[in-house]
Amino acid sequence: MAAVASATTAPSLDKAVEELAINTSAPPEKFIRKEGLGGSASELPYLDIPVLDLSLLNSSTPEAEEELKKLRLGFSSCGYFQAINHGIDTSFIDEVHDVTRKIFKLPMEEKKKYARDVDDIDGYGNDTVYSENQTLDWNDRLYLNVKPENKRKMKVWPEHPTNFRQILLDLTAKLENVNEIVFKAMTKSLGLEEDCFLKQCGENPIYGENPIGLARFNLYPPCPTPDLVLAAKAHGDASAMTYLLQDKEDEGLQALKDDKWYKVRIVPEAIVVNVGNQIEIMTNGIFKSPIHRVATNRERERTTIAVFFAPDTNSEVKPVEGLINEKNPKLYKSIIDYTGNFFQLFQQGKRPIDALKV
Numbered sequence: 318m319a320a321v322a323s324a325t326t327a328p329s330l331d332k333a334v335e336e337l338a339i340n341t342s343a344p345p346e347k348f349i350r351k352e353g354l355g356g357s358a359s360e361l362p363y364l365d366i367p368v369l370d371l372s373l374l375n376s377s378t379p380e381a382e383e384e385l386k387k388l389r390l391g392f393s394s395c396g397y398f399q400a401i402n403h404g405i406d407t408s409f410i411d412e413v414h415d416v417t418r419k420i421f422k423l424p425m426e427e428k429k430k431y432a433r434d435v436d437d438i439d440g441y442g443n444d445t446v447y448s449e450n451q452t453l454d455w456n457d458r459l460y461l462n463v464k465p466e467n468k469r470k471m472k473v474w475p476e477h478p479t480n481f482r483q484i485l486l487d488l489t490a491k492l493e494n495v496n497e498i499v500f501k502a503m504t505k506s507l508g509l510e511e512d513c514f515l516k517q518c519g520e521n522p523i524y525g526e527n528p529i530g531l532a533r534f535n536l537y538p539p540c541p542t543p544d545l546v547l548a549a550k551a552h553g554d555a556s557a558m559t560y561l562l563q564d565k566e567d568e569g570l571q572a573l574k575d576d577k578w579y580k581v582r583i584v585p586e587a588i589v590v591n592v593g594n595q596i597e598i599m600t601n602g603i604f605k606s607p608i609h610r611v612a613t614n615r616e617r618e619r620t621t622i623a624v625f626f627a628p629d630t631n632s633e634v635k636p637v638e639g640l641i642n643e644k645n646p647k648l649y650k651s652i653i654d655y656t657g658n659f660f661q662l663f664q665q666g667k668r669p670i671d672a673l674k675v
């Protein structure tokens with residue numbers, strides 16, 4: 318992401334990465350990871366991520382129990398699962414991918430109409446620059462706040478393709494439904510009351526009165542030196558939960574587990590679900606918000622769509638009571654507006670969630 322963030326003074330690069338990628342044999346110095354990447358992507362093993370059939374969750378059958386166990390295992394070990402039978406039609410997902418590619422194929426002049434302002438996050442642009450010596454990510458992206466409605470900056474919502482805006486609204490609504498299923502299953506798998514996380518976040522069934530829904534459309538152009546450049550730096554998502562529509566053909570996502578990097582496999586038709594920082598806090602560390610990054614690739618362009626959900630900025634986020642006891646003391650302090658605080662801490666080179674450890 319790096320996820321849901323508040324605005325910081327952040328000039329955009331003068332050129333899109335897409336433009337830098339044309340006919341280059343060496344990316345500019347500021348993209349080169351001096352520390353190295355710890356091995357080439359092709360050599361990394363795959364992360365063992367459970368594949369969950371969401372259609373089985375809503376019952377009290379042994380199959381549902383099996384899926385709940387997988388959810389708990391996935392979220393508490395690597396912070397991921399891949400959701401299948403999630404209720405979103407393949408044809409709709411294909412449309413989302415199609416419209417995403419079309420947006421990035423618009424003439425640069427048209428895309429720049431949607432450029433984000435220097436002090437903002439919404440809009441078309443590339444890596445946000447926080448400091449002079451920051452190593453930059455090899456990607457262009459379109460960030461759009463979708464929820465709450467009053468946060469939408471319509472002037473940076475592309476008008477072409479003409480179906481884009483409706484597709485974005487539909488995608489967010491469909492993923493909200495998936496998110497509700499995941500939230501309920503998550504609480505069941507922890508032996509908690511079904512609505513305990515939801516209640517913590519406010520009156521509304523999901524994350525309070527004005528929950529945040531933010532979409533990020535990613536373009537990762539080919540990069541001539543994949544062993545030296547990252548498409549997205551290592552980060553944890555500041556969301557509560559993240560839903561990723563992976564490129565159906567090209568891998569790139571990698572996750573850290575026990576200090577080792579692994580590739581995230583493409584599962585056809587699956588949505589990749591990962592725990593965000595705020596659910597790690599609410600589950601008192603039982604569910605892990607994974608550190609992940611995106612590798613570049615020499616030949617092909619990769620596009621993905623990430624949708625982040627997070628509580629209302631007024632909600633107090635804290636470990637739920639039912640998960641704190643003598644054996645498991647409270648691990649995290651409570652915080653209001655985690656999302657708003659996220660980037661300040663990120664700038665100080667801290668993992669924001671670590672700063673909240675008791």
Ligand SMILES: O=C(O)CCC(=O)C(=O)O
Nearest residue numbers: 318320533535570621623
């Ligand atoms: O594009 C991907 O594979 C991951 C994107 C991601 O981690 C993010 O946008 O936060």
Ligand SMILES: [Fe+2]
Nearest residue numbers: 318553554609
């Ligand atoms: Fe992410």
